[in-house]
Amino acid sequence: MKKATSIPDMYGSLVFSDRVMRERLPKDIYKAVHKTIQNGTHLELDVANSVAAVMKEWAIENGATHFTHWFQPMTGLTAEKHDSFIAPEGDGTIIMEFSGRELVKGEPDASSFPSGGLRATFEARGYTAWDPSSPAFIKDGSLYIPTAFLSYGGEALDKKTPLLRSMEALSRQAVRVLQLLGEKDVTRVTTTIGSEQEYFLIDKEMYLARKDLLLCGRTLLGAPAPKGQEMEDHYFGVLKPRVSEFMHELDEELWKLGIPVKTKHNEVAPSQHELAPVFETANVAVDHNQLTMETMKKVADRHGFACLLHEKPFDGVNGSGKHNNWSIQTNTGVNLLNPGRHPGENLVFLTFLVSVIAAVDKYADLLRVSVASAGNDHRLGANEAPPAIISIFLGDELTAVLDSMEHGETFESAGKQQMGTGAQVLPHITKDTTDRNRTSPFAFTGNKFEFRMPGSALSVANPNIVLNTAVADTLSDLYDELAQIPEEERTQRLPGLLRSLLKQHKRVLFNGNGYTDEWIEEAHRRGLDDLRALPDAMPRWISDKSVALFTKHQVLTKEELFSRYEMVLENYYKAIHIEALTLQEMVRKDFIQGLVSYTKDLAQEASLKRSLLPQAACSLEEKILEGLEADGVQIAQALDTLHTDIRTAEKIEGAQESAEYYERTVLKDMEQLRAAVDHAEERIPDSYLPYPTYSKILFSTL
Numbered sequence: 001m002k003k004a005t006s007i008p009d010m011y012g013s014l015v016f017s018d019r020v021m022r023e024r025l026p027k028d029i030y031k032a033v034h035k036t037i038q039n040g041t042h043l044e045l046d047v048a049n050s051v052a053a054v055m056k057e058w059a060i061e062n063g064a065t066h067f068t069h070w071f072q073p074m075t076g077l078t079a080e081k082h083d084s085f086i087a088p089e090g091d092g093t094i095i096m097e098f099s100g101r102e103l104v105k106g107e108p109d110a111s112s113f114p115s116g117g118l119r120a121t122f123e124a125r126g127y128t129a130w131d132p133s134s135p136a137f138i139k140d141g142s143l144y145i146p147t148a149f150l151s152y153g154g155e156a157l158d159k160k161t162p163l164l165r166s167m168e169a170l171s172r173q174a175v176r177v178l179q180l181l182g183e184k185d186v187t188r189v190t191t192t193i194g195s196e197q198e199y200f201l202i203d204k205e206m207y208l209a210r211k212d213l214l215l216c217g218r219t220l221l222g223a224p225a226p227k228g229q230e231m232e233d234h235y236f237g238v239l240k241p242r243v244s245e246f247m248h249e250l251d252e253e254l255w256k257l258g259i260p261v262k263t264k265h266n267e268v269a270p271s272q273h274e275l276a277p278v279f280e281t282a283n284v285a286v287d288h289n290q291l292t293m294e295t296m297k298k299v300a301d302r303h304g305f306a307c308l309l310h311e312k313p314f315d316g317v318n319g320s321g322k323h324n325n326w327s328i329q330t331n332t333g334v335n336l337l338n339p340g341r342h343p344g345e346n347l348v349f350l351t352f353l354v355s356v357i358a359a360v361d362k363y364a365d366l367l368r369v370s371v372a373s374a375g376n377d378h379r380l381g382a383n384e385a386p387p388a389i390i391s392i393f394l395g396d397e398l399t400a401v402l403d404s405m406e407h408g409e410t411f412e413s414a415g416k417q418q419m420g421t422g423a424q425v426l427p428h429i430t431k432d433t434t435d436r437n438r439t440s441p442f443a444f445t446g447n448k449f450e451f452r453m454p455g456s457a458l459s460v461a462n463p464n465i466v467l468n469t470a471v472a473d474t475l476s477d478l479y480d481e482l483a484q485i486p487e488e489e490r491t492q493r494l495p496g497l498l499r500s501l502l503k504q505h506k507r508v509l510f511n512g513n514g515y516t517d518e519w520i521e522e523a524h525r526r527g528l529d530d531l532r533a534l535p536d537a538m539p540r541w542i543s544d545k546s547v548a549l550f551t552k553h554q555v556l557t558k559e560e561l562f563s564r565y566e567m568v569l570e571n572y573y574k575a576i577h578i579e580a581l582t583l584q585e586m587v588r589k590d591f592i593q594g595l596v597s598y599t600k601d602l603a604q605e606a607s608l609k610r611s612l613l614p615q616a617a618c619s620l621e622e623k624i625l626e627g628l629e630a631d632g633v634q635i636a637q638a639l640d641t642l643h644t645d646i647r648t649a650e651k652i653e654g655a656q657e658s659a660e661y662y663e664r665t666v667l668k669d670m671e672q673l674r675a676a677v678d679h680a681e682e683r684i685p686d687s688y689l690p691y692p693t694y695s696k697i698l699f700s701t702l
């Protein structure tokens with residue numbers, strides 16, 4: 001019998017990890033690579049050559065025949081082009097070859113990737129550059145090398161490049177401040193991220209039977225099922241066997257890739273689930289989240305499921321998000337957002353806490369932009385949480401700490417309290433100093449912040465680029481103020497500085513329920529932004545404030561910002577355009593056919609009845625027929641309007657104008673059409689419907 005592989009053996013078995021490098025690389029080469037990874041320093045070509053040779057050997061031993069530079073263009077997906085290791089010798093034989101140059105640099109044709117005008121189409125060149133800080137791995141017989149993707153002129157065409165730049169910016173500023181505060185050992189800080197991933201798992205057959213899911217990732221039609229999530233019976237519920245088998249295989253596949261997935265459970269909506277890894281360095285965590293999403297889809301397929309990552313696959317039940325847990329850690333191993341036992345006296349913690357608060361308030365609009373997409377708009381600012389307004393939840397204890405600080409008082413902690421369970425047999429448990437808050441878009445959760453606005457399908461690179469840069473900026477301002485104070489007075493005067501910073505930005509703090517209308521009114525009174533739809537938010541991305549922020553910290557140039565603005569808008573209106581066409585086709589070609597054949601059968605039935613039973617009232621048939629006739633009139637009208645408006649939309653020039661038209665007009669037309677179709681759907685037997693209903697899809701998994 002084959003011996004089962006233990007999980008520690010399986011873990012990372014497909015990764016060219018630090019351990020593999022330590023074992024296989026000559027000592028000096030290993031040291032050089034390790035230094036690059038730890039300190040973000042540059043790597044020389046001779047080192048790359050040695051690494052490439054060892055990497056190739058290891059990859060071939062593990063079954064790889066090809067290698068690929070793996071990158072993250074602005075499509076939000078990943079891209080890869082595979083080259084085999086073979087090199088013909090001229091005598092009909094081959095050798096397996098892989099050089100340092102091939103490891104370090106690739107030249108994919110960039111012309112078919114979105115560039116937002118950064119590159120004219122005739123300038124096709126693009127470069128991929130090895131990112132040694134994210135480990136290479138093997139998948140489907142290829143060695144995957146994580147890379148950044150740049151244009152011929154050196155502009156970033158991807159999400160990794162600005163993420164790395166933002167991590168460096170944050171590190172630079174944090175280290176300067178920490179040095180001033182006397183933390184002389186700190187030479188580098190890293191951003192850490194744990195991204196909780198929500199998703200839906202539905203039967204593959206049903207998925208394939210719906211053009212909307214297939215082409216758009218979400219249902220564009222569908223009356224609500226009689227049961228939704230109101231019984232609250234799915235969240236943390238027992239895993240169904242088929243789902244459990246899927247999750248088990250998913251865990252193993254991800255562990256092999258060195259992705260530390262830890263938690264899995266059922267989510268609130270029927271057929272919705274969540275997976276969470278243990279946090280990692282931001283750059284690696286982002287790569288790993290991309291791989292996780294891809295692996296989810298692949299493993300789902302093997303189990304007869306389709307994995308839906310769209311933010312709002314079904315109306316009427318919760319959509320899916322991706323909680324971005326974020327913190328900052330020093331090279332000396334300190335989590336800078338850890339309040340410790342005495343947060344009121346922990347000046348380093350308070351400095352970073354207040355800097356994050358200031359950053360989030362000052363750049364709330366950019367954070368909103370960083371999570372904007374056609375899909376995520378259905379969550380943010382729609383009938384769903386979190387709202388589009390950014391606020392910060394701190395919890396009772398930290399609020400009290402900051403209150404004392406604001407009033408120049410010392411804070412007395414109540415400490416952790418024991419909780420009475422009322423049952424002798426149960427062990428004593430200690431209570432946290434604050435309850436959780438599930439409705440806040442940006443919540444302090446013990447020793448990290450949790451940004452809950454990112455959508456389930458989005459790369460988490462964007463929100464972290466903004467967050468890192470925004471915090472770098474407030475730290476840099478704080479440094480400038482601190483540096484003017486004589487060294488011996490700094491510690492004494494720091495609380496005063498933090499106090500005034502807090503006063504300026506405390507409007508962003510809110511511990512209450514973020515889902516209520518009262519909060520929205522209150523937020524408007526406080527002057528907080530409420531940028532509900534993507535086209536409302538995007539102009540902020542190219543505002544003077546944004547340009548000043550990103551150029552000052554060398555994270556994005558003005559050109560890169562403007563090109564991203566174009567790309568996001570384009571992506572948005574194209575997504576809605578495809579949805580509108582899909583909806584139109586589903587109604588015209590499929591739904592109407594079902595409607596017509598049902599009404600025909602009903603009418604025939606009524607007339608047959610009458611011919612056999614002249615006294616028959618046929619009131620049931622007639623009533624349904626009348627109702628469906630009325631629906632039919634509405635559907636025809638709504639189809640006409642949608643059709644006309646799509647034609648108008650296609651003629652609009654300018655990305656901003658197009659996006660606005662699609663949001664204000666085409667989306668509304670789609671809702672109108674959907675309402676009429678769904679109304680009819682509720683009256684038509686399933687056997688006449690061209691697609692499976694919500695009941696079937698959401699409750700089909702056994």
Ligand code: ADP
Nearest residue numbers: 192193194195276277278279325326327447448
């Ligand atoms: P929940 O949000 O459901 O309470 P957890 O508290 O278990 O979940 O944590 C959620 C995520 O936060 C996990 O991915 C975890 O690894 C991550 N996390 C914990 N500490 C940090 C940290 N210092 N930096 C970034 N992420 C962290």
Ligand code: MG
Nearest residue numbers: 196323325450
């Ligand atoms: Mg969470």
